[in-house]
Amino acid sequence: MKLLPIILAAGKGTRMVSERPKVLHAIGGQSMLQHVINRCSELLNGDKSSSNLIVVYGHGGEQVRAVIDNEAIDWVLQAEQKGTGHAVDQARELIADDDLVLIAYGDAPLIKTKTLQSLVDGLADADLTVLTTVLDNPTGYGRIVRNSQGSIENITEEKDANAKIKKITEVNTGVIAADGKNLKSWLSQLSPDNAQGEYYLTDCIGLAVAEGKKVAAVLCEDAMEVQGVNDRLQQAQLEREYQKRQAEKLMLAGVSLADPARIDVRGELQVGKDVFIDVNNVFIGNTTLGNHVIIESGCVITDSHIEDNARIKANSVLENAHVGKNCEAGPFARLRPDAVLKENAKVGNFVEIKKSTIGQGSKVSHLSYIGDTQMGSNVNIGAGTITCNYDGANKFQTIIGNDAFIGSDSQLIAPVTVAEGATIGAGSTITKDTPAEQLTLSRAKQMTITGWKRPIKQK
Ligand code: UD1
Numbered sequence: 001m002k003l004l005p006i007i008l009a010a011g012k013g014t015r016m017v018s019e020r021p022k023v024l025h026a027i028g029g030q031s032m033l034q035h036v037i038n039r040c041s042e043l044l045n046g047d048k049s050s051s052n053l054i055v056v057y058g059h060g061g062e063q064v065r066a067v068i069d070n071e072a073i074d075w076v077l078q079a080e081q082k083g084t085g086h087a088v089d090q091a092r093e094l095i096a097d098d099d100l101v102l103i104a105y106g107d108a109p110l111i112k113t114k115t116l117q118s119l120v121d122g123l124a125d126a127d128l129t130v131l132t133t134v135l136d137n138p139t140g141y142g143r144i145v146r147n148s149q150g151s152i153e154n155i156t157e158e159k160d161a162n163a164k165i166k167k168i169t170e171v172n173t174g175v176i177a178a179d180g181k182n183l184k185s186w187l188s189q190l191s192p193d194n195a196q197g198e199y200y201l202t203d204c205i206g207l208a209v210a211e212g213k214k215v216a217a218v219l220c221e222d223a224m225e226v227q228g229v230n231d232r233l234q235q236a237q238l239e240r241e242y243q244k245r246q247a248e249k250l251m252l253a254g255v256s257l258a259d260p261a262r263i264d265v266r267g268e269l270q271v272g273k274d275v276f277i278d279v280n281n282v283f284i285g286n287t288t289l290g291n292h293v294i295i296e297s298g299c300v301i302t303d304s305h306i307e308d309n310a311r312i313k314a315n316s317v318l319e320n321a322h323v324g325k326n327c328e329a330g331p332f333a334r335l336r337p338d339a340v341l342k343e344n345a346k347v348g349n350f351v352e353i354k355k356s357t358i359g360q361g362s363k364v365s366h367l368s369y370i371g372d373t374q375m376g377s378n379v380n381i382g383a384g385t386i387t388c389n390y391d392g393a394n395k396f397q398t399i400i401g402n403d404a405f406i407g408s409d410s411q412l413i414a415p416v417t418v419a420e421g422a423t424i425g426a427g428s429t430i431t432k433d434t435p436a437e438q439l440t441l442s443r444a445k446q447m448t449i450t451g452w453k454r455p456i457k458q459k
């Protein structure tokens, strides 16, 4: 018996009013479908006998396949969307009789792995398990119809329901599990004889009951977990819920958040102990924060690595940056890809760093551009210094030795090397390598023109 997850993702998603297929819309920076795939992959990891899952795609299918890149997926095309039962039936060839099939929706991204697992586990003493939840407003959902003993009889879709059934608040979430043999037999018996003229997967429940098979409902207490997205309003609600959960996870992992409602994590954020994150920070991709890191407000941090005791001051933007221990960056710092700050380095306001290493204890405190530069330790870069790394066609390196001092408003025209301990006089344009331990400057001599008068406006 092997586990076989099937994710339904062929629906049009008309209500998104989008050129993109619904399942590619994101929650927490990741497509909804990817979330569900990840949960199914986790489920498969716990089951040594199988590793593949099926995604049924249709509407905008090529876009979906192009974005979701995963070798463990068997893609099944549902060319025409004739209902959820029809969708599963498209995968018939890939379903073995003794497979444990688990069906989930690609547009319900907050589902938890352990909830999916509970449906599979339920097959130990049932022929079909279905995940249900109770909603204050069940409008639009398939209702769980039970008999007087409380056992499930069938699922009735909203459009097929009478007034009495419409009052039922227990609804179908869409997640069901059954073995391959039963499932295929029920799928062959489905008919589109209903209000929507579709092959309803949900009719499998009534068919199972009619055959005297055992159907068990698993109740999901948390309705948000199984909430699907049909329009951008629901997407925004789920996004908030997802972010709330991320914030809770961070706090339980030892992070202090100035306001758990004002942080957005779009990806994975790994954290050490005693991290403090002020309001309105966005974390994108994979970022790690060491112990005692402080992130002041208003930063956007993408795929970066920030070590112990570092402080990112307000309104800084980091992408693919590595900030070493005890470093400070910002306020208003921009660390672009491959910016590396070694221990105790300091980058101040309005400084942009790209593909450069700022050595241990070195400081670039104000208004600078440092690109394609290797900087030693304890260097001081004066305000307004620019490494001119680009001649309009090619990029060149600047090398700055340990203990160098670059006077304010200097330009270092790459390729160029400033040797160890060298001092560059303020306002210099350095085009040739400069010697160690000496003062180099390039500046017109200061002069005063005696008798010079300011022009006067003519009448
Ligand atoms: C479905 C259920 C309903 C349940 C609700 C929960 C059926 C008949 N109804 O209704 O009981 O309460 O979900 O959200 O199953 N899909 C396909 N191909 C199709 C049709 C749908 O792949 O031909 C996929 C969609 O992409 C989506 C999922 O199946 O991921 C659900 O489809 P949707 O049209 O949203 O079903 P509902 O009418 O909401």
Ligand code: CA
Pocket (backbone or CB within 6 Å): 228, 229, 230
């Ligand atoms: Ca739906």
